[in-house]
Amino acid sequence: MTKPRFRLLLVAVWISLVGALLVWFTFINAPTGGSQPWVVSLIVSWLPFLVLVCTWLWYSRASRRSSSGASWVDLYEQQVAENRRTNALLERIAAALEKPSPG
Numbered sequence: 001m002t003k004p005r006f007r008l009l010l011v012a013v014w015i016s017l018v019g020a021l022l023v024w025f026t027f028i029n030a031p032t033g034g035s036q037p038w039v040v041s042l043i044v045s046w047l048p049f050l051v052l053v054c055t056w057l058w059y060s061r062a063s064r065r066s067s068s069g070a071s072w073v074d075l076y077e078q079q080v081a082e083n084r085r086t087n088a089l090l091e092r093i094a095a096a097l098e099k100p101s102p103g
Contacts, residue, residue, distance in 0.1 A: 014051070 025040050070078075 018048075 021043070025044070
């Protein structure tokens with residue numbers, strides 16, 4: 001299963017779970033006509049916030065790695081090494097151009 005499909009599946013499950021919980025809580029409180037229990041109020045008010053924070057943490061942790069699996073620090077170090085090799089080659093070219101021609 002590809003990643004976008006998996007994420008879409010997670011969103012669909014989340015929406016259906018929240019819908020089912022809201023319907024269930026509505027049917028529990030409908031016959032009595034009273035106020036919601038404090039647990040229900042706590043879940044309805046804090047659950048979306050907690051899911052948002054957890055999702056943000058998960059995405060921030062997943063974005064630390066590139067698609068190749070290397071961390072950003074490793075990729076940066078590879079880029080620095082490549083720049084050093086390029087600079088050395090450019091210095092060799094410049095030194096070769098500065099030599100006076102025998103003619």
